[in-house]
Amino acid sequence: MPLETTRFDVLxxxxxxxxxxxxxxxxxxDGDASLIANALGDVARSVGMTAVAKEAGVTREALYKALSEKGDPRLSxxxxxxxxLGIHLNVTPKNEAA
Known part of the structure; x- marks a missing residue:
């Protein structure tokens, strides 16, 4: 009996x-820049890439490229x-005990 699987979609x-x-x-x-860019792309797609691109002040195509696995988005x-996306980045000191 073959194993049945379902397609995983992070969205x-x-x-x-x-x-x-x-x-x-x-x-x-994790700290991997490409993983972060890709995760931001996933979240942007879950919200709606066109709306996110417009709000971010870039074209949709440029946003797809910047937030791809090989993308390297500028800080801006x-x-x-x-x-x-309506999120905040927080900075905290690294826990030296960890």
Whole structure:
């Protein structure tokens, strides 16, 4: 009997602001720039890429490129996307005990 699987789509798990924040928090904790850009792209797609691009002040195509796995968004793009998504980035000191 073959194993039955279902297709995983991360957008199915990014429906609420809390789910989006947890997803982005995990990406930032990892610290990999491409993972962070890709996660921001996932969240932007879950909200609506056209609306996010407009609010961030970039074209939709430029946003797709910047937030792709190989993208490297400029700081201004990153901050525009964060603002458009209605999220805040917080800075805390690294826990030296960890």
């Amino acid at each position: 199915d798990h990014l429906k609420t602001p809390e789910e989006r924040a947890a997803y982005l928090e995990a990406a930032f904790e 793009t990153l901050l525009g996307v964060v603002k458009a």
